[in-house]
Amino acid sequence: FNQGHGIIFANGDSWKEMRRFTLTTLRDFGMGKRLSEEKIIEECHFLIEEFEQHKEAFDNSIIMSYAASNIISGIMFGKRFEYKDKVFQEMIERDHETIYMAGSVAILFPWLGPYLKTWRNMMHNVDITKQHARNIIAELKETLNPYVCRGFVDVFCTRMKNLEHEIQKLHYHDENLLNSVINLFGAGTDTTGNTLSWGLLFMAKYPQIQQVQEELSRVVGVRQVQTEDRKNLPFVNAVIHETQRLSNILPMAILHQTSKDITFQGYFIQKGTAVLPLLTSVLYDETEWETPNTFNPSHFLDEEGNFVKRDAFLPFSAGRRVCLGEGLARMELFLFFTSLLQRFRFTPPPGISEDELDLKPVVGFTLRPTPHRLCAVRRH
Numbered sequence: 001f002n003q004g005h006g007i008i009f010a011n012g013d014s015w016k017e018m019r020r021f022t023l024t025t026l027r028d029f030g031m032g033k034r035l036s037e038e039k040i041i042e043e044c045h046f047l048i049e050e051f052e053q054h055k056e057a058f059d060n061s062i063i064m065s066y067a068a069s070n071i072i073s074g075i076m077f078g079k080r081f082e083y084k085d086k087v088f089q090e091m092i093e094r095d096h097e098t099i100y101m102a103g104s105v106a107i108l109f110p111w112l113g114p115y116l117k118t119w120r121n122m123m124h125n126v127d128i129t130k131q132h133a134r135n136i137i138a139e140l141k142e143t144l145n146p147y148v149c150r151g152f153v154d155v156f157c158t159r160m161k162n163l164e165h166e167i168q169k170l171h172y173h174d175e176n177l178l179n180s181v182i183n184l185f186g187a188g189t190d191t192t193g194n195t196l197s198w199g200l201l202f203m204a205k206y207p208q209i210q211q212v213q214e215e216l217s218r219v220v221g222v223r224q225v226q227t228e229d230r231k232n233l234p235f236v237n238a239v240i241h242e243t244q245r246l247s248n249i250l251p252m253a254i255l256h257q258t259s260k261d262i263t264f265q266g267y268f269i270q271k272g273t274a275v276l277p278l279l280t281s282v283l284y285d286e287t288e289w290e291t292p293n294t295f296n297p298s299h300f301l302d303e304e305g306n307f308v309k310r311d312a313f314l315p316f317s318a319g320r321r322v323c324l325g326e327g328l329a330r331m332e333l334f335l336f337f338t339s340l341l342q343r344f345r346f347t348p349p350p351g352i353s354e355d356e357l358d359l360k361p362v363v364g365f366t367l368r369p370t371p372h373r374l375c376a377v378r379r380h
């Protein structure tokens with residue numbers, strides 16, 4: 001894919017350095033804190049404006065990805081894109097397509113890969129995405145100002161310029177920058193966007209769960225929801241967790257490789273063996289969840305209606321490779337979801353019943369909802 005550069009497909013010292021650098025930089029730019037909260041709230045306004053323009057049923061999935069993408073773009077490039085921007089639209093659609101193709105047989109059995117059309121198409125897509133990212137990075141490099149730091153790319157470029165130790169020069173180079181940017185853009189867009197789209201689909205399918213709105217009206221009213229409201233919104237919180245559990249967006253997490261011979265639960269696994277952590281096995285575990293195959297927010301509520309954490313809730317995976325954007329993603333899911341539900345009720349298009357809304361996913365590298373349309377009906 002990218003010869004081990006960047007974060008997702010990197011290993012060893014380079015991965016360690018890039019992961020550490022990315023986490024520190026994301027935190028400096030407010031991941032999980034006030035700064036990203038402000039960015040997300042600003043984006044909520046654009047999202048609501050966009051939803052309001054649709055007087056009839058529409059497919060919200062690509063719009064949700066635009067919103068999610070603008071958050072990670074803001075952190076990386078210091079700017080958001082207009083939803084009408086053709087280049088931005090193409091970037092997201094290409095990303096969608098690449099992630100879909102990445103789940104196909106050609107990728108899961110890579111030795112067949114080069115002979116298959118899907119593989120060639122995907123690599124073609126990756127090349128165009130790289131070129132777009134190169135253009136954005138080049139523009140940022142040209143306008144780099146040591147006194148104004150716009151985002152991740154500026155921090156990386158400044159570090160590249162100022163490196164003194166040979167050992168660091170090994171890691172801070174253009175290929176690592178390019179691939180980290182592509183990884184963050186891809187990881188930060190599709191996952192969050194699709195989860196939000198699943199959330200709205202569940203709302204339309206199970207109108208009784210729009211009890212979310214009753215809780216929002218009672219606790220928050222019409223003012224802007226803030227992250228700190230979450231602790232007073234146990235039902236909303238449970239619905240978001242249940243959405244993540246049931247939508248099972250990354251069923252196989254990301255392909256890894258054992259770095260040494262190991263015996264795990266009595267099985268010997270040789271160094272270099274490909275390992276796929278099957279998140280489905282824990283998110284749908286019959287011994288952990290009362291009704292593993294149905295949407296049931298009570299999985300995250302006690303008898304008094306308080307929110308309860310569950311150990312088997314692992315949509316971000318676990319361990320050293322756990323999702324690096326978890327804090328940001330959780331904040332986005334909460335603020336986008338609540339801001340939309342404060343203003344809109346989601347229903348199937350006229351003539352279609354709730355039962356007819358299809359929950360079968362489109363299977364790619366991620367599980368996304370089958371293309372569908374919903375009405376966003378203004379509540380006030």
Ligand code: HEM
Binds near residue numbers: 008188250322
């Ligand atoms: C609902 C949203 C999200 C979900 C469900 C999710 C889930 C995951 C999962 C399951 C992994 C693989 C962990 C493993 O390999 O075992 C992962 C990795 C990763 N995620 Fe996320 N993610 C989300 C949002 C984000 C966001 C917003 C970002 C951007 C900051 C992000 C950045 C990454 C990166 C860079 C990795 C690779 C980490 C590494 O290999 O060290 N993710 N994510």
